[in-house]
Amino acid sequence: MKGKNILIGITGSIAAYKAAILIRLLVKEGVNIKVIMTPLAREFITPLTIATLSKSPILVDFFNPENGDWNSHVDLGIWADAYLIAPATTNSLSKMAYGIADNLLLTTYLSARCPVFFAPAMDLDMFQHQATQQSIEILKNRGDFCIEPSTGELASGLTGKGRMEEPEVITEYLKNYFSKNKPLKNKKILITAGPTYEAIDPVRFIGNHSSGKMGYAIAERASELGAEVILISGPVSIKLANQNIKLIKVVSAAEMYERAKENFHNADIAIFAAAVADYTPVNPSEKKTKKDNNTFVLELKKTTDIAKSLGAIKKENQINIGFALETDNELENANKKLNEKNLNFIVLNSLQEEGAGFKYDTNKITIIDKNNNIQKFELKTKQKVAEDILNKIVELIENNKII
DSSP states (O other): OOOOOEEEOOOOTTTHHHHHHHHHHHTTOEEEEEEEOOOOGGGGHHHHHHEEEHOOBBBBBSTTTTTTOBOOOOHHHHHHHHHEEEOHHHHHHHHEEEEEEESSHHHHHHHSSEEEEEEEHHHHHHHSHHHHHHHHHHHHTOOEEOOOOEEEOTSSSSSEEOOOOOHHHHHHHHHHHHHHTTTTTOOEEEESSOOOOOESSOEEEEEOOSHHHHHHHHHHHHTTTOOOOEEEEOOOOOOOOOSSSSEEOOOOOOHHHHHHHHHHHHOOOOOOBBBBOSEEEEOSSSOOOOOOSSSSOOOOOEOOHHHHHHHTTTTOOOEEEEEEEESSSSSHHHHHHHTTTTOOOOEEEEEEETTSSOOOEEOOOEEETTTTOOHHHHHHHHHHHHHHHHHHHHHHHHHHHHO
């Protein structure tokens, strides 16, 4: 877990004292810690204790009333590789299940892009109550991980299930998660993302509306799954959160092709998610073009098709993935690109679908493979779409179909 960013949420439970031990253990593992406490949690353990152990200021409120500094739940959710809520009271679990965000801990939960773990802590009757069990099932079905409480003496004096699991057990749970969930470990992945800008003159360019969000989401998730990631990115405004990703910035289609070609030979997997310009000006002007005429004729030439060119030299044990953004004849056009570019599968999305395409935080895709198997997915966040794409790649690897 060394180097992982783990966000810890502490809710108002007598078991909050265990959070101090848990934080100490995680820090010893080399984990970077940030902590959010609910207002009531401060009644059970002091922020000073937690801040000292975590080596980071404790966050409780949405903003600092003295200077107005905002504690961004969005930034916290992006920073974290995992969000662990321990202890998690029935009150907080219920609010998490039904999307109630009345404190910083809960708002951050709804913004988190990372795996979420929660360790319930409550009296046995509260834990067994149908409402609590229903909330836990909702969270588990959503993909969150429940670290089951243990059985023992409770704060009420009763004995039963409801004790927050011991810090040593929770630490091992996280270690096992991060070690097992690395299906792309030792794999090198080349990813292209964003638009390219083709210069008309020093001021103007031909471009497109690509934000780069899809490619960046794939890069972040691939790194989380253990891959060594090289991300070749056109001009975007995204700040890369994962420092393990090697970022190569380019501007034009020609630059992107050269950098992709340089790195393709050593890549196990190449994912061509960039929206590369199909044409570029033949003779870009070295000086700003003056607005002297009512019309302006610009001669264009084709750019190199990166996916097609690298597909032509693809080795048998390499996986190449392409994208097709279409407005009509979607399946026909996608299949054509799949074959022409020697891809293992292609990710199709249509501008006709609401919430899909450029600039959105969501996407709706269809995956088509070489055997014409078609798999359609619902509208999801681009982070979830990235998981679907990478899961397909892992499936190819694990089934010994390639690599």
